[in-house]
Amino acid sequence: MADVPADAPDGEPKISKRAAEKAAKKAQAKAAKEAAKANASTDLATRPKDAPTAGKPIAKPTDTGPNLDEDPMDAAIQVGWLKDVYQIAPVGKGVTTRFPPEPNGFLHVGHAKAIAVNFGFAKYHGGHCYLRYDDTNPEKEEGEYFDSIKEMVEWLGYTPYKVTYSSDHFAELYELAEELIRRGKAYTCYCTQEEMQMQKGGPDNRGARYACSHREKPMEESLEEFRGMRDGKFKPKEVFLRMKMNLLDSGNPYMWDMAAYRITEHNHHHRTGDKWRIYPTYDFTHCLCDAFEQITHSLCTTEFRTARESYDWLLDQLESKLPFAKPQQREYGRLNVTGTVLSKRKIQKLVAEKHVRGWDDPRLYTLIALRRRGIPPGAIRTFVAELGVSDNTTIIQTIRLETTVRKYLEKTVPRLMLIPDPIPVHIDNLADDYCEEISLDFMPRDASMGSHVVPFTNTIYIDRVDFRAVDDANFFRLAPGKKVGLLSVPHPIECTSFTTDAATGKVTGIRATYCNSDTSSTEKPKAFIQWVAKSAHHNSPVAAEVRIFHPLFRSANPDAHPSGNFLEDINPQSEEVYPDALLEAGFEEVRSRKPWPRAGEGVESMHGGVWDVRFQGMRVAYFAVDQESTGEKVVLNQIVSLKEDAGK
Ligand SMILES: [Zn+2]
Numbered sequence: 001m002a003d004v005p006a007d008a009p010d011g012e013p014k015i016s017k018r019a020a021e022k023a024a025k026k027a028q029a030k031a032a033k034e035a036a037k038a039n040a041s042t043d044l045a046t047r048p049k050d051a052p053t054a055g056k057p058i059a060k061p062t063d064t065g066p067n068l069d070e071d072p073m074d075a076a077i078q079v080g081w082l083k084d085v086y087q088i089a090p091v092g093k094g095v096t097t098r099f100p101p102e103p104n105g106f107l108h109v110g111h112a113k114a115i116a117v118n119f120g121f122a123k124y125h126g127g128h129c130y131l132r133y134d135d136t137n138p139e140k141e142e143g144e145y146f147d148s149i150k151e152m153v154e155w156l157g158y159t160p161y162k163v164t165y166s167s168d169h170f171a172e173l174y175e176l177a178e179e180l181i182r183r184g185k186a187y188t189c190y191c192t193q194e195e196m197q198m199q200k201g202g203p204d205n206r207g208a209r210y211a212c213s214h215r216e217k218p219m220e221e222s223l224e225e226f227r228g229m230r231d232g233k234f235k236p237k238e239v240f241l242r243m244k245m246n247l248l249d250s251g252n253p254y255m256w257d258m259a260a261y262r263i264t265e266h267n268h269h270h271r272t273g274d275k276w277r278i279y280p281t282y283d284f285t286h287c288l289c290d291a292f293e294q295i296t297h298s299l300c301t302t303e304f305r306t307a308r309e310s311y312d313w314l315l316d317q318l319e320s321k322l323p324f325a326k327p328q329q330r331e332y333g334r335l336n337v338t339g340t341v342l343s344k345r346k347i348q349k350l351v352a353e354k355h356v357r358g359w360d361d362p363r364l365y366t367l368i369a370l371r372r373r374g375i376p377p378g379a380i381r382t383f384v385a386e387l388g389v390s391d392n393t394t395i396i397q398t399i400r401l402e403t404t405v406r407k408y409l410e411k412t413v414p415r416l417m418l419i420p421d422p423i424p425v426h427i428d429n430l431a432d433d434y435c436e437e438i439s440l441d442f443m444p445r446d447a448s449m450g451s452h453v454v455p456f457t458n459t460i461y462i463d464r465v466d467f468r469a470v471d472d473a474n475f476f477r478l479a480p481g482k483k484v485g486l487l488s489v490p491h492p493i494e495c496t497s498f499t500t501d502a503a504t505g506k507v508t509g510i511r512a513t514y515c516n517s518d519t520s521s522t523e524k525p526k527a528f529i530q531w532v533a534k535s536a537h538h539n540s541p542v543a544a545e546v547r548i549f550h551p552l553f554r555s556a557n558p559d560a561h562p563s564g565n566f567l568e569d570i571n572p573q574s575e576e577v578y579p580d581a582l583l584e585a586g587f588e589e590v591r592s593r594k595p596w597p598r599a600g601e602g603v604e605s606m607h608g609g610v611w612d613v614r615f616q617g618m619r620v621a622y623f624a625v626d627q628e629s630t631g632e633k634v635v636l637n638q639i640v641s642l643k644e645d646a647g648k
Pocket of ligand 1: 188189190191212213214215
């Protein structure tokens with residue numbers, strides 16, 4: 001996937017973790033030195049280089065909620081790492097970036113950072129950002145991923161300048177590979193995987209490194225054999241094209257004669273069909289595609305810092321063939337979210353074993369799941385912006401995202417009365433044709449969202465949690481002989497009796513009195529609850545199914561379960577379903593006026609849908625409409641609870 005080191009191609013020995021870490025440390029020290037130099041020369045030295053930005057909110061929350069006409073990412077781009085990185089090529093509207101996912105899976109919340117950084121940075125500077133599919137591995141790619149990736153970028157509110165494919169450049173890449181051979185900087189190699197590993201210092205990379213005999217063969221021979229690779233004269237893994245880098249003297253494993261081309265086992269490519277038997281590696285392709293697209297700031301995550309040397313090396317070898325300014329790679333810390341699993345293989349397992357509905361199940365953290373759950377794209381961009389962008393990897397609990405979402409929704413979505421588990425209440429002292437129209441603001445104390453009318457009749461519904469058959473001194477809602485206030489209704493009701501199901505003991509109905517001026521009581525109720533009334537004339541109530549979500553895993557780190565099996569950590573109560581919920585009639589207006597929050601200029605999302613019908617179910621949670629809704633029943637997903645600790 002995007003910004004994750006590509007798997008070593010078949011036959012390419014992997015670099016030992018120790019060697020990679022050592023090289024990464026060295027590269028980091030070098031980068032820090034460079035940055036310090038840059039700071040000094042551009043007078044940016046006032047900010048300490050290692051000042052932590054992660055975890056410190058930049059955009060200040062206000063009482064009025066988020067400013068929907070302002071891109072939340074702008075605040076993160078004006079400071080810290082992204083401010084500094086602009087200085088490597090301060091080209092204003094010439095800023096060109098790219099988001100380069102491998103189309104081999106669905107994007108998840110971690111990718112939201114890569115998307116927001118690359119698209120947000122270009123947008124802020126008035127430049128361009130490409131969506132480039134890095135489709136150089138025909139063995140892993142599937143068509144559905146291409147569509148979904150683009151849709152998620154657009155859903156997050158970004159528009160790619162152009163959608164491109166590494167495979168658009170296969171012919172040019174091939175020509176440049178020949179050129180590299182002609183310049184004595186690449187050679188065909190017949191060594192086996194084991195042999196190559198030994199050349200790189202053995203399995204732990206600690207031994208002496210040495211070159212194979214193929215390295216010094218005449219250029220003409222390599223050229224002929226490379227053409228032979230192209231023309232199908234060799235089997236997969238029989239021969240590679242390797243770059244002649246700095247195998248013997250460099251401490252950086254990325255300089256140890258990396259493969260540039262390999263012959264794949266399955267070579268049918270979704271775009272170029274059967275035209276090619278050989279495919280370029282990530283290390284050969286990436287920097288050259290950046291150059292073809294004239295990328296000015298090639299922004300990726302810190303795992304690639306060690307690879308920067310090979311990125312620059314290849315561009316330097318071919319510089320005269322690339323008539324543009326050399327792209328500059330810079331690396332920021334990735335976003336890791338804990339309390340869930342993000343790996344493709346693990347999510348596949350959850351789906352296959354039916355622990356979840358699919359890749360878009362609202363309990364997952366793929367972007368399609370977050371969209372289905374109703375999380376607004378602007379809240380995701382706010383989340384990324386608030387965490388900030390720096391050299392450091394950000395490790396954050398899923399709950400942190402929920403806090404941001406809750407804050408984002410608080411002032412931007414309307415409020416409605418929703419009863420997840422209704423009990424009918426018959427009000428005996430109101431006539432069958434009694435109907436009082438009560439005006440409710442969609443947002444209390446804020447007229448700008450408008451208001452609507454709900455009917456109040458002699459049959460209403462309240463939630464089961466708001467009634468107790470056996471009263472308690474500490475319970476202030478409805479119980480036999482007790483009064484409770486109904487939100488926005490002038491007078492309280494008092495319970496006179498109730499009925500239960502003989503078999504289950506469950507309360508099936510309540511009888512009550514409306515304590516209006518005809519009755520003697522003037523005592524003020526201690527609590528107010530939400531309610532909906534039956535009125536055919538007002539199409540009230542609206543039938544709904546409510547799905548309340550809890551974390552899918554019990555621990556903050558499902559991967560660390562003592563059994564070694566993350567499935568053992570699954571929370572069996574991660575979803576509560578209320579199939580017979582009821583919604584007030586104001587829902588129809590909320591539905592017709594979507595999107596909520598309104599489409600501001602800060603984040604204008606394409607790919608709107610049912611998930612844009614969002615509201616606060618008063619005293620319950622925030623909800624969005626699910627795609628499984630029908631004409632008879634609205635299905636609602638809980639986006640987040642009203643309070644942090646609720647439902648935990
Ligand atoms: Zn060899």
